[in-house]
Amino acid sequence: MxxxxxxxxxxxxSIFEAMSRLATDTGAINLGQGFPEGFExxxxxxxxxxxxxxxxxxxxxxxxxxxxxxAVADNARRFLGLSVDWxxxxxxxxxxxxxxxxxxxxxxxxxxxxxxxxxxxxAYATLIRRAGGRVVPVRLAPPDxxxxxxxxxxAITDRTRxxxxxxxxxxxxxxxxxxxxxxxxxxxxxxxxxxxxxxxxEHLVFDDRPFHSFFALPSIRDRVVRIxxxxxxxxxxxxxxxxxxxESHLLQPIAxxxxxxxxxxxxxxxxxxxxxxxxxxxxxxxxRKALAGRRDVLVSGLRQAGFxxxxxxATYFAVADISPLDRxxxxxxxxxxxxxxxxxxxxxxxxxYGARDVTSHIRFCFAKSESTLKEAVERLARWRAGEAxxxxx
Numbered sequence: 369m370x371x372x373x374x375x376x377x378x379x380x381x382s383i384f385e386a387m388s389r390l391a392t393d394t395g396a397i398n399l400g401q402g403f404p405e406g407f408e409x410x411x412x413x414x415x416x417x418x419x420x421x422x423x424x425x426x427x428x429x430x431x432x433x434x435x436x437x438x439a440v441a442d443n444a445r446r447f448l449g450l451s452v453d454w455x456x457x458x459x460x461x462x463x464x465x466x467x468x469x470x471x472x473x474x475x476x477x478x479x480x481x482x483x484x485x486x487x488x489x490x491a492y493a494t495l496i497r498r499a500g501g502r503v504v505p506v507r508l509a510p511p512d513x514x515x516x517x518x519x520x521x522x523a524i525t526d527r528t529r530x531x532x533x534x535x536x537x538x539x540x541x542x543x544x545x546x547x548x549x550x551x552x553x554x555x556x557x558x559x560x561x562x563x564x565x566x567x568x569x570e571h572l573v574f575d576d577r578p579f580h581s582f583f584a585l586p587s588i589r590d591r592v593v594r595i596x597x598x599x600x601x602x603x604x605x606x607x608x609x610x611x612x613x614x615e616s617h618l619l620q621p622i623a624x625x626x627x628x629x630x631x632x633x634x635x636x637x638x639x640x641x642x643x644x645x646x647x648x649x650x651x652x653x654x655x656r657k658a659l660a661g662r663r664d665v666l667v668s669g670l671r672q673a674g675f676x677x678x679x680x681x682a683t684y685f686a687v688a689d690i691s692p693l694d695r696x697x698x699x700x701x702x703x704x705x706x707x708x709x710x711x712x713x714x715x716x717x718x719x720x721y722g723a724r725d726v727t728s729h730i731r732f733c734f735a736k737s738e739s740t741l742k743e744a745v746e747r748l749a750r751w752r753a754g755e756a757x758x759x760x761x
Contacts, residue, residue, distance in 0.1 A: 432460025487720030669745025
């Protein structure tokens with residue numbers, strides 16, 4: 369058949385789905401896919417129930433419920449010091465991935481180029497290509513994952529239109545420093561580029577570290593598309609509620625794309641997320657504290673099992689260097705081996721690179737119950753002891 373789009377036809381099953389299936393088939397603890405366990409705030413569940421029973425079940429406004437759009441603006445002011453006009457600068461979408469798709473569909477012309485800073489969420493490249501754009505990767509490499517200024521500048525051509533920046537960054541937990549943000553801002557101004565700032569992990573920053581949004585830089589406010597996610601902030605990934613913040617000249621075409629992609633997002637879920645964004649500061653602080661504690665459980669266990677694990681400043685992922693344990697440095701084979709031999713499933717970090725050639729690291733999710741993490745750590749300890757005995761024999 370010829371009526372099949374080659375971009376989707378060739379994309380295959382994502383590594384997250386593949387590793388999750390392997391975990392299910394083998395009874396392994398799935399620390400690969402990033403879905404939280406037991407962090408859902410009951411206030412939001414009850415708010416959704418009330419909205420389902422008493423609210424409208426018809427199409428809400430295309431831009432999103434006013435209550436949620438106001439809550440997005442208010443939350444950004446409260447935690448990031450941002451001044452946002454909720455009526456002109458906020459759009460509600462059916463998840464952050466839809467927000468990304470709307471943005472690429474709205475802002476790209478055929479053969480426009482988009483800078484992706486790798487490692488990167490795998491949906492970016494596919495969505496960009498389907499929107500007619502060309503992906504230009506700029507890679508960060510271990511162990512410091514720092515931006516190479518010259519490499520970034522060399523990647524830009526007269527066809528470059530967007531730079532996509534995920535901060536805090538999946539999978540490595542990197543928070544872009546003020547110097548890195550300013551570098552990207554300066555380049556965006558010099559080259560007349562738009563920055564797509566995927567900031568879905570904005571509330572998952574640990575150890576009193578500050579987080580600063582690209583939207584907070586006055587010099588580039590008019591060229592930033594900021595994306596947020598209720599799924600990440602409230603551990604409700606199945607709800608698929610996201611939001612876009614941008615000045616109106618950028619938001620209007622993105623809203624037109626949204627109009628033809630999903631048009632709206634379930635109103636009961638929007639009402640509940642509005643409640644969530646207006647929760648007291650204590651909710652957000654306690655979430656950070658709880659996740660930091662789970663991080664410490666997992667990171668300590670990984671280190672005891674022989675992995676090199678750097679500090680994890682944000683997100684709910686820990687990245688482990690497998691070099692001490694795998695001379696072949698084949699992260700995909702190692703992830704499968706670890707699943708089968710230890711009963712704990714990670715994902716290979718190579719899947720976050722277009723060329724899949726950074727094969728020295730694997731990613732674990734620590735947004736799980738404490739009992740799940742402790743069991744995973746015990747399995748890894750038994751696996752490590754068995755591996756050592758096998759080598760000694």
